[in-house]
Amino acid sequence: MSNTYWLDGEYIKKEQSNISALTHTLHYGLGAFEGVRCYCSDEGEVNIFRLQDHTNRLLESVKILGLEVSYSFDELVEVQKQVTKKSNLKNAYLRPIVFLGSDRLGLDIVGMDVHVMVVCQEWPSYFGKDAIEKGIDVMVSSYTRAHPNSLMTKSKICGGYVNGILAHDQAKKNGYQEAILMDTTGFVAEGSGQNIFLVKDGVLLTPELTCCLNGITRKTVMQIAKDNDIEIKERLITRDELYTADEIFLCGTAVEIAPVKSVDKTSIGKGTRGEVTNLIQSTYFDCVKGKIEKYNSWLSRV
Ligand SMILES: Cc1ncc(COP(=O)(O)O)c(C=O)c1O
Known part of the structure; x- marks a missing residue:
């Protein structure tokens, strides 16, 4: 330690x-x-x-x-x-x-x-090793992500995390591993401390940056997707699009890339880690461990 x-x-x-x-x-x-x-x-x-x-x-x-x-x-x-x-x-x-x-x-x-x-x-795997492979169960939170005019989303403000902690705690108490918060207009924002991606018909969808943190893992995911010719759309995402997505994953520095296997007990895709998630996740882990030359400019030697 x-x-x-x-x-x-x-x-x-x-x-x-x-x-x-x-x-x-x-x-x-x-x-x-x-x-x-x-x-x-x-x-x-x-x-x-x-x-x-x-x-x-x-x-x-x-x-x-x-x-x-x-x-x-x-x-x-x-x-x-x-x-x-x-x-x-x-x-x-x-x-x-x-x-x-x-x-x-x-x-x-x-x-x-x-x-x-x-x-x-030390902070080993956030949701546990199993989750990286099998995915996590999440719920749509009754807590709303704060409006950017309340807590500006470009800033990782200490006090802003009360919102995420309440949502996460509610999810845990209800038997889920994580919460997804909607923004103040009712569209999908992000996880309690992660950005969110959906895969639908081969296209990667993620909310615009109006209601969520400008995640560095989010940017990394988008670069990996681009390099693999996966189309990306940043747009409004509705709650029902979560239920009908082919794949969903959460991403962030702490959680890395975490597949979502169900939302509100509705199974996502085949209920396991999907193909696109698998590709992005394995590339991400190779990238952070310095195994992919073209991404090595993201690494700072200690
Ligand atoms: C609210 C929130 N959204 C998204 C993220 C993901 O950001 P990053 O990928 O930069 O860690 C985090 C983690 O810091 C977060 O707290």
Whole structure:
């Protein structure tokens, strides 16, 4: 288990990462984070996947929130590599987070201290190994994804995750593994912490970016699909299209590519991982492990 964190310019031991009880972000949720994974190649090299893209999105999230961090893009990239290196982990999950300090409580954040922390830890398969092959059962949530004017979807805002956690928890309590949230107009948005793709008649469908996070795995999936001559359409998707899809999968850094075998107990396609999902999933795993030369520019050596 990793023991070295980075907090505001210092490498510290996990035990030293005590945060004040008055930490503003703890109380109000205004902060932003990223989820990044590194993978070990067959040759034993550790590479962080799309580190630049994640760092860029972190800085964009921070900008959207009107905050400023005192570290440059290059410094943040380097710190994430160093924390990974010091963790001695080969396959791991990195969590850079920007949060407000404990200057004061209240909703006036002007001039408050902005902190940055990077943590690296193990996080094996999100839904379990079986799910990668056999798929997961999901439900359409009664919780709605927040309107972009409530919680801006281009930003991975800490507090925004309350919405996803409630949906995920509801799904678990009802015997499902994951939830799919609709947007405020009733169209399919995304999973609690994943983007969604449907396959219908050989075409890959995914919601436009108005109601969901601009996922880095989503972008990766779209590039893989393009390189395999699979047509992609970004458009409004209705709930009933979920039930009649040939294939569905969720994707994200944490869950990687997770096939969906049923929605609201309606079997999707043959109720197993479909052909297109299989192709995208296996290519994705080869790509993150550095097995596909043309995608190696997405890897940052630790
Ligand atoms: C709400 C939400 N949508 C989508 C994603 C997938 O994004 P990414 O592929 O960049 O991890 C995530 C994960 O971070 C998420 O939290």
